[in-house]
Amino acid sequence: MKSNLSIEEIVLINNLLYCENLGGPKGTFLSTSQESRTIGDFIEGVLDNAALIENDKEYSTGVTGAEYKQIMWSIRPNEHLKNIIILQVHYESDGAGGGRSAFLYDPQFNEAIVAFKGTQSDAEWIDNVAGLYMVPTDFQTNALNWFRSLDFTDIDTITVTGHSKGGNKAKYITIMDDRIDSCYSFDGQGFSDEFVQTFSQEIKNNNHKIFNIIEESDFVNILLNDVGEKQFYLGTNCGRLGFAENHCANAVVFYDDIGGMSVWEAPCQDKKMTDLDKMLNSFIRSIQMSSRENIANMLGAFIVNAKGGDTDKLVNTISDQRYSDSAAQLTAYILKYKTKKPEMVESVKDIMQQNGFNTGMVGAINFVTNHSLLMRFIGKRPRLVLFILKLRRSPETLITFLKKHLELFDLLVLISKKMIRIRPLYNTGDDLYY
Amino acid sequence: MLTLSESEKKILSGITFHTEEIESGNLCDSDMELLTEMRGLAEYLPEKYPSYTFEITGCEPKEGTIRPYNEWYYKSKQIDRDSAFIATVENTDDALEIKDDFYGEVIRTPIKEDISKLLSDNGYPVIDVVVSFWKYLGKDYGENLVPKQVLSGEIQADNDFKIFLDASKLNTTDYKSVAQDVAELFKQQHISGEIYLVVLRNANVDPARGRLFSQSISLNK
Numbered sequence: 001m002k003s004n005l006s007i008e009e010i011v012l013i014n015n016l017l018y019c020e021n022l023g024g025p026k027g028t029f030l031s032t033s034q035e036s037r038t039i040g041d042f043i044e045g046v047l048d049n050a051a052l053i054e055n056d057k058e059y060s061t062g063v064t065g066a067e068y069k070q071i072m073w074s075i076r077p078n079e080h081l082k083n084i085i086i087l088q089v090h091y092e093s094d095g096a097g098g099g100r101s102a103f104l105y106d107p108q109f110n111e112a113i114v115a116f117k118g119t120q121s122d123a124e125w126i127d128n129v130a131g132l133y134m135v136p137t138d139f140q141t142n143a144l145n146w147f148r149s150l151d152f153t154d155i156d157t158i159t160v161t162g163h164s165k166g167g168n169k170a171k172y173i174t175i176m177d178d179r180i181d182s183c184y185s186f187d188g189q190g191f192s193d194e195f196v197q198t199f200s201q202e203i204k205n206n207n208h209k210i211f212n213i214i215e216e217s218d219f220v221n222i223l224l225n226d227v228g229e230k231q232f233y234l235g236t237n238c239g240r241l242g243f244a245e246n247h248c249a250n251a252v253v254f255y256d257d258i259g260g261m262s263v264w265e266a267p268c269q270d271k272k273m274t275d276l277d278k279m280l281n282s283f284i285r286s287i288q289m290s291s292r293e294n295i296a297n298m299l300g301a302f303i304v305n306a307k308g309g310d311t312d313k314l315v316n317t318i319s320d321q322r323y324s325d326s327a328a329q330l331t332a333y334i335l336k337y338k339t340k341k342p343e344m345v346e347s348v349k350d351i352m353q354q355n356g357f358n359t360g361m362v363g364a365i366n367f368v369t370n371h372s373l374l375m376r377f378i379g380k381r382p383r384l385v386l387f388i389l390k391l392r393r394s395p396e397t398l399i400t401f402l403k404k405h406l407e408l409f410d411l412l413v414l415i416s417k418k419m420i421r422i423r424p425l426y427n428t429g430d431d432l433y434y
Numbered sequence: 435m436l437t438l439s440e441s442e443k444k445i446l447s448g449i450t451f452h453t454e455e456i457e458s459g460n461l462c463d464s465d466m467e468l469l470t471e472m473r474g475l476a477e478y479l480p481e482k483y484p485s486y487t488f489e490i491t492g493c494e495p496k497e498g499t500i501r502p503y504n505e506w507y508y509k510s511k512q513i514d515r516d517s518a519f520i521a522t523v524e525n526t527d528d529a530l531e532i533k534d535d536f537y538g539e540v541i542r543t544p545i546k547e548d549i550s551k552l553l554s555d556n557g558y559p560v561i562d563v564v565v566s567f568w569k570y571l572g573k574d575y576g577e578n579l580v581p582k583q584v585l586s587g588e589i590q591a592d593n594d595f596k597i598f599l600d601a602s603k604l605n606t607t608d609y610k611s612v613a614q615d616v617a618e619l620f621k622q623q624h625i626s627g628e629i630y631l632v633v634l635r636n637a638n639v640d641p642a643r644g645r646l647f648s649q650s651i652s653l654n655k
Contacts, residue, residue, distance in 0.1 A: 020501075025568040025592060026628075032517065033566040033594045036641065037630060041650050058500045085642050093491050093509050093518035105642045122498035123449040138448070149516060297451040304498065322452065 003159040003182040004109040007213060008263055009081050010184045014163040015071050015249045016042070017102065017117040018060040022068055023049030030100040030117060032089045039104075040082030043072050062248035071250065074261035080108055088150070094142050101143070101166070103150055111157040114147055114173075118164025118188075118249075125300035128165060128189060131224055132284060132299075133292035135195045136172060143169035144176055157181045163249045164188060164220055171210055171227055175202045183210045187247055189223035193285065196225050196432045203227055213263075217246040217270040219303075219351075222277035224284070225431040232266040243354045272347035278429030279344050283333045285427035298326035306352075319407045328411055332418035335368060340425050363398035364408065372416040379413035382406045435459040441489070442472060449493050468495065468504070471523045474530045475506050479521070482576035483536060487511045491518055503531075513539055522570055533570035537591070541581040542566075548585070549595055549625075556619055558612075559603035561637045568592035586624050587654075593627025595620075601646050602636040609633045609647035617651040628652050 005013070016039065019029040026033075027046045034042060046053075047069075053059075055066035075081055085105045092099035104113040118124065127139040136144075152158055159182045162170040167188020174183035176199070196203060210228025214221045215235045233252040245251060252263045268274075287295050301323055305313045318327035338345040367389075368375060378384050382402070389399050402408065436459040438446070446456045450465050461469060472490055479488040492507040507518035521534040545565045553560045567584070569592045583589045597616065606612065613631040620629060633647040 031568070033568050035566075036564065036596050036632060036648075037650070038648065041630070041648065045650060061499060085645070087642055090516065091507060091518040091520060093507060093516070099494075107643060107645070110643075119494055121449075121495045123493075123495050124498075126448060126451060146516070293453070297453065301451050322454070 001157045001181050003113075003157060003184070004106065004111055005113070005159065005184075007184075008261060009078070010161055011186065011213065011249070011252060011263055012071065012075055012078075012081060012261065013039075013084075013104070013113065013115055014161060014166070014186050015063075015253070016075075017100070017115055017163065017166070018063065018249055019046070019068060020060055022046050022059055022065070023052035027053070029086075030089050030102060032091075034086045035089055037086055038082060039075065039084045039086070040079075042086070043075050043082065047072055047076075062245050063250055067250055070255055070259065071253070071261075073259045074253075074255065077260075080106075083107060084113070090146055092139075092142050092146070094138075094145075099139055099142065099165075099169075101146065101162075101169075109157065110155060111159060112150070112152055112155045114150065114158070114160045114170075116143060116160075116162030116166030116169040118162065118166040122304040124165050125304050126297075128168075128220070128223065129296035129300040131168070131189065131195070132192055132296040133289060135192065135198050139165065140169060140172040144173045147173045147177065152179065159184070161186065162188060164247065167212075167221075174210055175199055175206050175227065178205065180206070180209060183228070184213055185210060185228070186213045186249065187215055187218045187221050188212070189220050190225045190227060190431070192224050193432050194289065196227075213252070214269070215246050215251045216266040216268075217243070217273055218251075219243070219273065219276070220247050222273055222280065224281070232269050234264040234266045243351055272350055275341070275344040275347040276351070279334065279337055279341070280429075281431070282337070282425065282427045282429035283330060286333065286422070287329070294323075295326045295329065298323040298330070302327065302330075315405045315408060319405075319411050324411050324414065328414035328418050331368075331411075332415045333422055333424065335372075335415065336419055336422040337424040363395055364401060364412070367394070367398060367402075368412050368415055368419075372419050375412050375416040379409055379416060382409045385409070436461060436469070438469070442469065445472060445490065445492055449495055464497075467525065468493065471504060471525065471530060472506070475508070475521055475523060475532060478530075478532045478573065479508065479534070479536070482534070482573055483510075483540065485512070485577060486536075486539075510536070510539070520570070531572065533572045535567070535570050537571050537575050537579055538565075538567045540577055541579055541584055544581045545585060545593075548581070549597070552619070552623060553597065553616070558597075558616065559600040559637075561598040561600050561634060562596075562641075563598070564596040566594045566596075568594060585626070587626030593625070594630065595625075595627060596630045596632065598632045598634055598641060600637045601633045604633070610649065613649045613651055617653060620653050626653055628654075 016029045021027055029042055053065040057065050059065055059068055087105050088103040090101045099119055101116045127137050130137045158180050160170040160174055160180055161184040163186040167185035170183050171185045171188055174180045207228050212228055212230040214230055214232050216232045217235055235246050235251045254262050301317050305317045438459055443456050446465060447453050452465055455461055476490055488508050488510050490508045494505045496504050503522040503524040506521045506523055509518055519536050521532055524531045542565050546563050549563045550560050584591050616631055617629055630650050632645060635644040635646060
């Protein structure tokens with residue numbers, strides 16, 4: 001049986017999971033002390049302390065006190081949502097990176113709702129990228145174990161949901177446990193080729209239950225192969241965090257003049273994300289399973305730093321000895337990919353610029369593409385390269401950027417060397433058919 | 435080079451990307467800070483609760499969040515509970531400020547018994563009482579914590595009492611006034627915190643499906 005929750009209600013529940021310390025400890029939704037209370041009790045408790053919530057302060061990444069108040073007010077008139085009971089709050093005890101989730105009960109429709117929060121810290125990316133080389137990941141296994149410990153006796157409908165990593169967990173347990181009726185994954189990443197091949201029968205059995213709610217410019221859902229139906233939603237594009245804000249759980253929430261909340265279907269995914277999705281899939285398929293862990297760690301570290309919009313940190317990450325080989329492999333792939341699909345590189349540039357990165361870095365990418373032969377031979381002598389660039393009247397922004405980041409030259413040489421061996425588009429970037 | 439235990443390696447590997455360095459014990463500064471916190475917590479817990487043994491199982495670091503502290507997950511061999519306990523660790527001026535939620539386990543049973551007795555003595559048909567605390571407390575509040583000091587609010591733990599009553603044995607259906615009366619009774623006893631009263635159809639029903647009424651009342655207003 002399909003869930004009795006609307007898409008708006010699903011989105012609101014996923015937003016509640018992130019409520020932390022709104023006006024004090026009672027403003028944390030995923031606290032064991034909330035068990036037995038209703039969502040309405042939680043909302044009223046938070047709004048009782050509304051004066052203690054600072055409007056401009058971020059209470060979870062990208063979401064301010066004022067925005068949380070809007071969320072609370074929009075739930076207030078919704079009796080159905082308010083009557084849902086918080087049966088159990090779970091703090092994961094076996095996964096090193098933690099994880100929180102809730103077991104909810106809708107008395108009106110005798111429906112159980114199991115909701116997984118996406119862990120917010122940078123550490124979540126360790127498990128996110130572990131999906132590239134592990135089948136299944138520790139977090140997925142823990143989520144399934146906890147789900148199977150719950151009592152669903154006499155329940156009419158079982159629904160699972162979650163945002164980000166939580167969305168991935170929701171999809172995973174839907175694939176693995178036939179009892180689930182509906183799954184709503186909100187900006188959750190997909191699964192590796194190896195996962196899809198290993199569990200193809202389970203996916204065939206259950207993928208019709210999975211519905212992906214995706215903000216049109218979200219960058220997490222594009223990781224790996226999607227499973228289930230997809231619907232893109234318009235993003236509010238608030239802009240404070242730049243591109244990273246597209247992944248916030250309230251990024252699809254619009255309000256009318258009286259505080260009513262709605263979500264709006266988008267005609268399609270942001271083209272930049274579609275391009276990036278295909279390129280990433282194609283790149284990952286070009287890497288052997290035995291090398292994937294290094295690539296995954298580099299990707300995770302890269303994304304964590306890219307979210308912050310700090311150019312220096314990003315340069316440090318990709319030139320770091322631990323990641324430089326993998327970073328060179330990825331960059332070389334992107335640059336060779338450019339020759340076949342130039343629009344993809346434009347998309348990458350757009351995303352970096354929207355996230356506030358120094359455009360000199362984008363210039364450096366172009367430079368390597370155009371001068372890879374030169375870099376292979378004299379790249380180890382940065383001063384000479386800079387001299388030649390000046391003679392050729394290259395853009396001042398590029399020269400200044402490279403002068404500031406001489407540590408990049410080793411990486412640029414490595415990229416130039418790796419570019420020779422790459423065959424872009426040898427591997428398709430389309431999601432795997434199951 | 436440091437020597438890390440297998441469990442330390444497992445936890446650090448789950449929260450940083452530096453797998454090889456963790457394996458070799460050649461930790462970077464940020465991982466070193468995490469290890470110092472983990473070891474600090476591993477000393478703090480048994481010192482504070484000597485009758486219990488603990489295992490740290492994970493951490494949700496503050497990086498990428500707006501929290502000023504890391505959240506560490508742990509469990510105790512003596513407590514049969516699926517969910518982890520949480521300790522917060524803040525590194526301020528090179529000192530670790532650690533707070534935890536485990537004190538609740540030490541005082542929960544005596545407080546539950548006191549509350550159940552108070553309600554029963556005053557004629558309320560109690561099905562169950564669930565006691566919890568909203569705050570995390572530091573090293574000063576360990577196994578010697580006095581339940582009465584917590585109940586009265588002398589030690590502020592932000593008490594939370596969930597009280598489940600049997601409607602079939604209540605002599606009124608005006609549950610709002612029952613909630614007010616219970617709150618008044620608690621105030622007379624100088625109990626602080628918040629009560630959450632749930633009236634169930636009878637003692638045999640499921641606490642979620644057999645619910646007739648629920649209400650939160652603060653005892654501090």
